Amino acid sequence: MEAAGDGSMGMFGGTPDAAAAIGRSAEVAGLLNKLVNGLGAAVMDIPSDEFTIHPSTDLLIQALQNYSCNTYLVEPVHHTTDPCSHMVDCWAAKLKKDAEMIRRGEKGGKYIFLLNNTYDVLQMLQPPSASFAGVEELESRLTSMVELYKKCYLDECWAPLHRLNLDMFAAEFRAICDCQSTWKVTAELRYKLRQEIVDFVVPPYEVSLCDRSGGSGLSFPLKRLVFGGKKQKKRYYTGAQLEGKIRGLFEG
Incomplete structure (x- = not known):
């Protein structure tokens, strides 16, 4: 065998x-x-x-x-x-x-x-x-x-913004956008990341806006400030304005 x-x-x-x-x-x-x-x-x-x-x-x-x-x-x-x-x-x-x-x-x-x-x-x-x-x-x-x-x-x-009041939020938000607007991010990732930032930042901000305006549903609240005896109105970002700024982040 x-x-x-x-x-x-x-x-x-x-x-x-x-x-x-x-x-x-x-x-x-x-x-x-x-x-x-x-x-x-x-x-x-x-x-x-x-x-x-x-x-x-x-x-x-x-x-x-x-x-x-x-x-x-x-x-x-x-x-x-x-x-x-x-x-x-x-x-x-x-x-x-x-x-x-x-x-x-x-x-x-x-x-x-x-x-x-x-x-x-x-x-x-x-x-x-x-x-x-x-x-x-x-x-x-x-x-x-x-x-x-x-x-x-x-x-x-972006998470630290959730802990700021509306006045401090606006300044910090602008600083982040100014810094990151020219950061290089690859094409498909760029669009996905922008959407994730929008979803992470805008809804909580809009809740804060609604709370600040007493639940009136105003698109933006007005804050009366006194300078030299004169009252001035201060406008905050709307949710749509935040989204527009975020969608301008990053370059290819």
Whole structure:
């Protein structure tokens, strides 16, 4: 009776072509592992500078695209660690480190930087751009990162406005808009982020307006101030005016 072949040969019927395919897959896997390790080193060596999209993000996208194109050769080979996860770990660590230096002193700036880059990679993973084992998990991870960075940005920049009276609100709101009107944000993210700011800021403000006007439903309350014996009327932003200012935030 003929001896059984080894486990790998048995999987493919023990043909020479199957053995060659396994050998090629192992070789490709080895090359990709070198790419992963090289990416980690290359990312950490990139100098910090002012970027909208960090060079390490472009490098990660290229690596993921190469991985996706060759995944049919790599998937038969067992990996002790997920190569994509390792690449993203290196990239995320580099981004967080550089965000602190690149946007130092800018309230909310580092989160905009992180959002720009994370959203760019997430867009690349949308079908049919990427197709490989684990892409759904990677997409879920990046989506969670985007949601976290958005929450941190809103909490740092806009949540403090909720605690201000209407007079202080107006001054702080103008200061934030003046500062962030020229911040660079990628196209699709720009429109989504504006809407989230509108939803976060405008409804509570309109409640405060209504309370200030005694529930009269006025589009804006009037405050009588006395200067040198003369009464002057002060107008506050309407909700629509706030929204208009917010939709002017950010540039491409």
